[in-house]
Amino acid sequence: MPEPPLLFEPQDQFLQRRKKLQEIEQLGYDPYPHRFESTHTIPEVVAGYEKVAAEKLAAERPRARLAGRIHSIRFHGKTGFADLNAADARLQCYFRRDQVGEKAWRLFELLDLGDVIGAEGTLGRTKTGELTLFVEQAALLAKALLPLPEKWHGLADVEQRYRQRYLDLLVNPGVREIFQTRARLIGFLRRFLEARGFLEVETPMMQPIAGGAVAKPFVTHHNALDIDLFLRIAPELYLKRLVVGGLERVYEINRNFRNEGLSVRNNPEFTMLEFYQAYADYRALMDLTEEMLTALAKEITGSARVTYQEQTVDFGRWQRLSLREAVCQYWLAGHPPKPADLADAEKARHFAEQHDRWAEKHAEQARTAEVPRDASAGLAAAHLFEAVVERRLVQPTLIYDFPVEVSPLAKTRDDDPTLAERFEVFAGGLELGNAFSELNDPLEQHQRFLEQLRRRERGEEEAHAMDEDYVRALAHGLPPTAGEGIGIDRLTMLLTNSRSIREVILFPLLRPLGTSPRGEPLRPEGSGPTDPDSP
Structure with missing residues (x-):
């Protein structure tokens, strides 16, 4: 049975360009050669000669051999x-038939x-004064069989931009700037930590036990060993093993995977900086966090004051x-609780009910807490x-002393064992980080794992599994340690004023085109509740 011909939309242009490809090959040109040696890049030429006068260029006649993609002809x-x-630079090239010869002119x-x-x-320079390469020789390096997006409309469709990031990068300079930033x-983060004695390390991405965070993992299978493995949800337990081993300051910039939903703030595959400091x-x-993020904002934007979604975020003024x-x-x-009220179970549940009644009538301002x-x-x-606070933390804020029930790997406060020595980092209404004093008592850690197992038995899929080897590592002695992700x-x-996480991930996970696994038609993104960019 013959194979179906390769055909892409727009079909008419694809076929026309394939015909041109055949003519180019008949001229004796390889449309996809192995290499091309340049003397300059286009950005180098523009930077080096943009301000050189026409008279000086005419006298010196500097030569250049360079490559680029045609954006206008x-x-x-x-x-x-x-x-x-x-690379975000443009150079005009001038072709003259009697200069390049008949064969190269036909190629042009x-x-x-x-x-x-x-x-x-x-x-x-031309008569209009534009810096120009007066071409003597030319070579085709890659024939494009599909056109660039239309010049005046660009690539505006959000769905297409994410699915065809290569086109997005070609025609939208702002997108390239995001990924350069x-x-x-x-x-900067690497330099900051290494200047303070931190060592960059690598830990397993496939793990026999999903630990280090409260999340649902992806499961895979190793055929040779015939065992299931989990793509890591966090590197935490391995990094703390390294601290036990004497690496007192370690960090990892890692990919984590969580089998959860898509949203404007969440992608199942994401990048974390995680670091640990003994003593x-x-x-x-x-x-350290305040110092690092303030310095980062100044390095990236030139100021401690950052604009995010029409709000000013001032890293020069932190609150705790x-x-x-x-x-x-x-x-x-209505009438707010006092901190002591939230330490009492009955009163805390009462205020949660009060909040939910209010939130049901003011859904645009808050969501319900749904406290069991x-x-x-x-x-x-x-x-x-x-429900009440997270999205409203626009200015840089450290929220500390979390309940121990939601902090299974953190030390408790000496004066209040119901609270963990833990803080989270917020700015621009985004949760940026999570940190705590690490629990280093192996007996207490074992008890907390047992409590997590009981919660799993009650149906909480995201509760921690038991990790006996981690407890064994703690039994060898983890010094007082703090860690952060x-x-x-x-x-x-x-720092790039991007509304969606998919704007800052080169190839974000997207729903498949066509239909859902259940056979239901998929609506275009942005058309309603199926939109993963909805908050």
Whole structure:
């Protein structure tokens, strides 16, 4: 049975360009050669000669051999111009039939927008004063069989931009800037930590036990060993094993995987910075976090004041609130509770009910807390914090002293064992990080794992599994240690003023085109509740 022909939309242009490809091959050109040696890049030429006077260029006639993608092409009888783009820079190239010869001129006539070419010649200026490469030799480096998006409308469809990121990068300079900024951001964080004695390490991405966070994992299978493995939800337990082993300051910039929903703030595959410091507690990391993120904002944006979604976020002014204080301060549903009220289970549940009644009538301002009827004071306070406070933390804020019920790997406070020495980092309404004084008592850790197992038996799929080897490592002695995880994707969102996490991930996970696994038609993204960019 013959194979179906390769055919892409728009079909007419695809077929026309394939015909041109055949003509180019008949001329003796390889449309996809192995290499091309350049003397300059286009950005180097523009930077080096943009301000050089025409007279000096004419006298010195500097030569250049360079490559780029055609973004514009114009014919004028026996001459023509092509604008080549590379790395956000543009250079005009001038082709003259009697200069390049008949064969190269015919090649020029067969070129299309999007083709990648190499050109060699001298630099000068046209009559209009534009810096130009006067081409003497040319070579086709890659024939584009599909066109670039239409010049005036660009690539505006959000769905297409994410699915065809290669086109998005080609035609939207702002997108390239986001990912260049992301790379600078990661580079700064590395330098900051290494200057303070932290060692970068790598830990397993496939783990026999999903641990280190409260999340649902992806499961895979190793055929040779015939065992199920989990894509890591966090590197935490392995990094703390390294601290036990004497690596007292370690960090990892890692990919984590959580089998959860898509939203404007969540992608199942995401990047985290996670670091651990021996002989420190959560308050030491509060200081480090404020210093690091303030310095980062200045490095990336040039100022401690950052604009995010039409709001000014000032990294020069941090606030610190306990979780209970934050619920009271940001309360919307009438008379607010006092912090002591949230330490009492019955009172905390009462205020949760009060909030939910109010939230049902003001859905645009807050969501319901949905606190279970038998919830402890800590669990009720945690639910209220998520419902009342999180999205309203625009200015840089450290929220500390979380309930122990939602902090199974953190040390408790000596003066109040219901609270964990834990803090979270917020700015721009985004949760950026999570940190705590690490629990290093192996006996207590074992008991907490047992409690997590009981919660799993009650149906909580995301509760921690028992990790006996981790408890064994603690039994060898983990020094006092504080650890923190910071979301690289959300941090990039904040510092590039990007509304969606998919704007800062090169290839975000998307729903498949066509129909859902149940055979239901999928609505276009942005058309309603199926939109993963909905909050």
